[in-house]
Amino acid sequence: xxxxxxxxxxxxxxxxxVDRALNGRGRVNAETAEKIRRTAKELGYExxxxxxxxxxxxxxxxxxxxxxxxxxxxxxxxxxxxxxAADQYKIYGVQIxxxxxxxxxxxxxxxxxxxxxxRVQALIINxxxxxxxxxxINSMVESGIFVVTVNNDIEGxxxxxxxxxxxxxxxxxxxxxxxxxxxxxxxxAVILGSLKLRGHRxxxxxxxxxxxxxxxxxxxxxxxxxxxxxxxxxxxxxxxAEHPEINAICVLAAGVYGTCRxxxxxxxxxxxxxxxxxxxxxxxxxxxxxxxxxxxxxxxxRQGFSAVNKAFEYLVHGRLPEKDMCILKNEIKLFENL
Amino acid sequence: xxxxxxxxxxxxxxxxxVDRALNGRGRVNAETAEKIRRTAKELGYExxxxxxxxxxxxxxxxxxxxxxxxxxxxxxxxxxxxxxAADQYKIYGVQIxxxxxxxxxxxxxxxxxxxxxxRVQALIINxxxxxxxxxxINSMVESGIFVVTVNNDIEGxxxxxxxxxxxxxxxxxxxxxxxxxxxxxxxxAVILGSLKLRGHRxxxxxxxxxxxxxxxxxxxxxxxxxxxxxxxxxxxxxxxAEHPEINAICVLAAGVYGTCRxxxxxxxxxxxxxxxxxxxxxxxxxxxxxxxxxxxxxxxxRQGFSAVNKAFEYLVHGRLPEKDMCILKNEIKLFENL
DNA sequence: TTGTACGCGTTATCAA
DNA sequence: TTGATAACGCGTACAA
Numbered sequence: 159x160x161x162x163x164x165x166x167x168x169x170x171x172x173x174x175x176v177d178r179a180l181n182g183r184g185r186v187n188a189e190t191a192e193k194i195r196r197t198a199k200e201l202g203y204e205x206x207x208x209x210x211x212x213x214x215x216x217x218x219x220x221x222x223x224x225x226x227x228x229x230x231x232x233x234x235x236x237x238x239x240x241x242x243a244a245d246q247y248k249i250y251g252v253q254i255x256x257x258x259x260x261x262x263x264x265x266x267x268x269x270x271x272x273x274x275x276x277r278v279q280a281l282i283i284n285x286x287x288x289x290x291x292x293x294x295i296n297s298m299v300e301s302g303i304f305v306v307t308v309n310n311d312i313e314g315x316x317x318x319x320x321x322x323x324x325x326x327x328x329x330x331x332x333x334x335x336x337x338x339x340x341x342x343x344x345x346x347a348v349i350l351g352s353l354k355l356r357g358h359r360x361x362x363x364x365x366x367x368x369x370x371x372x373x374x375x376x377x378x379x380x381x382x383x384x385x386x387x388x389x390x391x392x393x394x395x396x397x398x399a400e401h402p403e404i405n406a407i408c409v410l411a412a413g414v415y416g417t418c419r420x421x422x423x424x425x426x427x428x429x430x431x432x433x434x435x436x437x438x439x440x441x442x443x444x445x446x447x448x449x450x451x452x453x454x455x456x457x458x459x460r461q462g463f464s465a466v467n468k469a470f471e472y473l474v475h476g477r478l479p480e481k482d483m484c485i486l487k488n489e490i491k492l493f494e495n496l
Numbered sequence: 497x498x499x500x501x502x503x504x505x506x507x508x509x510x511x512x513x514v515d516r517a518l519n520g521r522g523r524v525n526a527e528t529a530e531k532i533r534r535t536a537k538e539l540g541y542e543x544x545x546x547x548x549x550x551x552x553x554x555x556x557x558x559x560x561x562x563x564x565x566x567x568x569x570x571x572x573x574x575x576x577x578x579x580x581a582a583d584q585y586k587i588y589g590v591q592i593x594x595x596x597x598x599x600x601x602x603x604x605x606x607x608x609x610x611x612x613x614x615r616v617q618a619l620i621i622n623x624x625x626x627x628x629x630x631x632x633i634n635s636m637v638e639s640g641i642f643v644v645t646v647n648n649d650i651e652g653x654x655x656x657x658x659x660x661x662x663x664x665x666x667x668x669x670x671x672x673x674x675x676x677x678x679x680x681x682x683x684x685a686v687i688l689g690s691l692k693l694r695g696h697r698x699x700x701x702x703x704x705x706x707x708x709x710x711x712x713x714x715x716x717x718x719x720x721x722x723x724x725x726x727x728x729x730x731x732x733x734x735x736x737a738e739h740p741e742i743n744a745i746c747v748l749a750a751g752v753y754g755t756c757r758x759x760x761x762x763x764x765x766x767x768x769x770x771x772x773x774x775x776x777x778x779x780x781x782x783x784x785x786x787x788x789x790x791x792x793x794x795x796x797x798r799q800g801f802s803a804v805n806k807a808f809e810y811l812v813h814g815r816l817p818e819k820d821m822c823i824l825k826n827e828i829k830l831f832e833n834l
Numbered sequence: 835t836t837g838t839a840c841g842c843g844t845t846a847t848c849a850a
Numbered sequence: 851t852t853g854a855t856a857a858c859g860c861g862t863a864c865a866a
Contacts, residue, residue: 159586161859172837177861185835208549208588209859212842215546248497250546327833334832338677338789368832451676454833490828494672494706495665495792499843510853515845525851547843550858837866842859850853 160201168201169194211474215251219279219473221466224270225308226284228260230385230412231438232458233284236309239462240282247470254466262355264288271298280304280469285312287356304472308465309458310357318472321465321484323456325357328488329364331454332408332433333375335490339451340431343374345403347430349394349417350410351385361410361435378404383413390416398424406431415440418449437496445493457486498539506539507532549588549812556589557617557811559804562608563646564622566598568723568750569776570796571622574647577800578620585808592804600693602626609636618642618807623650625694642810646803647796648695656810659803659822661794663695666826667702669792670746670771671713673828677789678769681712683741685768687732687755688748689723699748699773716742721751728754736762744769753778756787775834783831795824 162180166173171190178186179194180203223240227233237256244254255278257270264286271294274281281298285291285307295315299305304318311320336344348365350358362380369375378401383390390413398404398420407430409417414434421429434441434453444450464484471477500514507514509528516524517532518541561578565571575594582592593616595608602624609632612619619636623629623645633653637643642656649658674682686703688696700718707713716739721728728751736742736758745768747755752772759767772779772791782788802822809815 159589163859173860174837174862175835178836181861183862187835190835206550206859208546208553209842210861211546212544212550212844212858213860213862215842251497331830331833334830338830452828455827487827488833489793489825490790490830490833492669492672492676492828495669495826495828501843511844512846512853512855513851516852519845521845523851528851544843547858548845550842550860551844551846553858835866838864840863841861845857847856848854850851 159206160198160203161206162203165194165198165201165203168197207474211250214474218251218253220253220255220277221280221282221469221473222255222257222274222278224257224267224274224281224283226260226262226267226286227258231440232412232436233309234438235458236462239459239464240466241462243463243466243470247466247474250470250474252470252473262286264290267291268294271295275301275303278303279473280306282306282308282465282469284309287312287354289314304469306465306468309461310355312356317482319468319479319482319484321461321468322486323461323488324485325360326364326367328435328454328456329361329366329410330368331364331488331490332361332410332435333365333368333372335452335454336406336408336431336433337368337372337375339433340406341374342372344372344406345376345378345401346406346408347379347381347394347397347401347404348377348408348410349381349383349390349413351412352382355411358411365408365410383416385412387413387416389413391420392416394420395423398430402428404430407433409434411435414438414444414450418444421449422447437491442496445496451492453491455489455491457489460486497544498536498541499544500541503532503536503539503541506535545812552812553589556591558591558593558615559618559620559807559811560593560595560612560616562595562605562612562619562621564598564600564605564624565596569778570750570774571647572776573796574800577797577802578804579800581801581804581808585804585812588808588812590808590811600624602628605629606632609633613639613641616641617811618644620644620646620803620807622647625650625692627652642807644803644806647799648693650694655820657806657817657820657822659799659806660824661799661826662823663698664702664705666773666792666794667699667704667748668706669702669826669828670699670748670773671703671706671710673790673792674744674746674769674771675706675710675713677771678744680710682710682744683714683716683739684744684746685717685719685732685735685739685742686715686746686748687719687721687728687751689750690720693749696749703746703748721754723750725751725754727751729758730754732758733761736768740766742768745771747772749773752776752782752788756782759787760785775829780834783834789830791829793827793829795827798824 162176166176179191267286268290292314299316307317307320309322381393394417432450434450468479500511504511504514517529605624606628630652637654645655645658647660719731732755770788772788806817
């Protein structure tokens with residue numbers, strides 16, 4: 159473990175000079191700077207985070223979290239992960255503020271971003287898929303704010319990192335699971351919130367791609383319900399009445415409860431197999447009743463924890479994430495291993 | 497965020513006194529000590545780890561890791577988790593030493609433990625299930641060493657924490673998965689390493705317990721292969737010849753490859769469904785070939801990382817684990833979501 | 835362009 | 851029984 163002090167002694171300069179050379183703060187002779195950087199490299203110098211943390215303590219950097227989490231129980235665990243991470247890092251003087259909202263109105267999210275833009279050092283956002291948001295994110299990155307997208311990514315931005323699941327793979331996995339459970343023949347209904355949402359689109363693409371390997375799979379219907387349980391209930395009820403041949407329902411996003419309530423109205427022997435995503439309380443309840451056979455889990459707690467962790471590592475230690483994607487695996491859960 | 501300095505000012509004493517009072521180093525007046533402790537509590541004082549790390553840098557505590565990992569690829573990921581955690585913590589001056597061995601000879605592990613007993617501050621062990629080991633662990637705990645069992649627990653000890661999966665639940669999950677994939681009828685062979693190993697026993701118990709819910713499930717054979725692939729191959733071959741009615745094989749531990757090679761010799765339409773545990777390279781290969789339908793994953797990387805994390809938290813911050821068990825979930829993997 | 839000095843929170847040592 | 855002081859590694863304001 160080499161320290162700046164040691165490097166200073168070796169190079170015959172003061173600690174201040176080493177600091178300026180290594181951190182590119184200018185005001186240092188080009189040759190000596192070069193020499194310092196070289197010896198630092200040779201000796202494998204790495205700054206000690208503990209020292210950094212102590213010194214950076216008075217800066218009190220602010221991490222702002224912007225999420226459309228209200229009324230969406232999936233985000234309860236994401237937030238728990240964020241809070242526990244924040245708790246672990248509070249001694250470093252990092253401050254965290256939450257901006258939660260309900261629904262996916264781009265203007266509303268944009269307004270929040272504009273409000274915080276000049277005030278925060280890092281942004282963790284569950285972005286709404288809209289050009290105005292992308293533009294705003296880019297301008298914030300430009301101005302030196304560290305940006306992490308969480309749970310959903312947004313294209314066309316220079317955000318530093320995405321933390322979340324691989325939606326396309328989630329669709330693949332859902333279809334593969336269906337094949338494993340049901341065999342080669344199925345009349346399938348796919349239910350999702352909205353094709354306007356990038357994640358839902360990607361899951362559907364993955365699902366369809368995997369379907370190509372199973373000639374006996376037929377997609378009887380694809381339904382959008384705008385994340386509304388009541389609407390999902392009505393639509394599913396009509397669907398099952400019109401298409402009694404359906405023997406599999408894959409809910410690729412939210413609205414799980416409404417769909418399940420519709421399925422429960424059928425006599426047990428006529429109920430289709432139901433697959434879902436996530437493990438919100440109502441989903442767990444439906445697994446307990448045997449209505450949902452299996453669900454795909456995308457580690458919400460770890461998403462929240464990792465997102466805050468990336469921001470923290472940058473703000474306190476100046477470390478950029480190794481990869482610009484932190485992908486958490488899609489896991490399959492039966493009731494037994496929830 | 498209260499600091500010792502602030503407490504010192506409030507109580508009208510020096511930082512040194514506050515240090516002695518709060519850390520029970522003696523040599524401090526009983527009344528002032530009490531006063532200091534009270535105000536610290538009132539103000540919610542918590543020591544700043546960054547300061548601690550800096551100050552404790554020269555102590556260089558040693559964490560010793562004892563594992564029967566050689567020749568067992570499952571532990572590759574466990575070790576990777578340990579190494580990355582160690583890397584993250586090296587600035588705190590923690591030193592890590594590995595003692596790996598091959599096989600499960602209690603005397604050999606005991607000798608290692610006796611060698612390190614007087615020299616280390618923490619022990620992370622994948623314990624062999626033997627009374628002599630239990631006794632030695634207890635005596636080490638007694639002498640102030642922080643002990644974490646990893647991947648396998650051992651009964652009758654006062655180890656501080658266990659990090660690993662729930663084996664009983666793994667058995668439950670394996671059987672539930674079989675039911676989901678195969679329906680209510682199955683002639684099953686269960687294959688495991690050794691009933692002398694606690695984890696294997698527990699998985700079998702869980703499996704049998706879950707079987708009670710499915711009257712059509714019949715356990716045709718239970719086979720031990722002592723974690724030897726060649727032996728597993730031979731035994732499986734004989735088994736399949738004698739019991740052509742077997743349509744499901746659940747490998748509850750290692751020997752997966754040998755079993756699969758035997759299954760591959762059958763014509764495709766006569767091959768039983770195979771379930772396994774873990775995702776070692778040979779298992780992944782067999783999933784690619786479609787021989788193994790699904791496998792149960794117990795987060796080896798996170799086991800390693802968490803175990804080192806617990807030891808670190810104790811040695812550097814003096815924090816005991818909140819719970820004496822850190823259970824990582826059993827996850828179900830198809831080839832698609834590996 | 836370079837060096838000095840202080841502060842961050844904790845622990846350890848030595849002097850009073 | 852106490853207090854003062856130095857040290858740990860880094861950042862920074864200020865002096866030279």
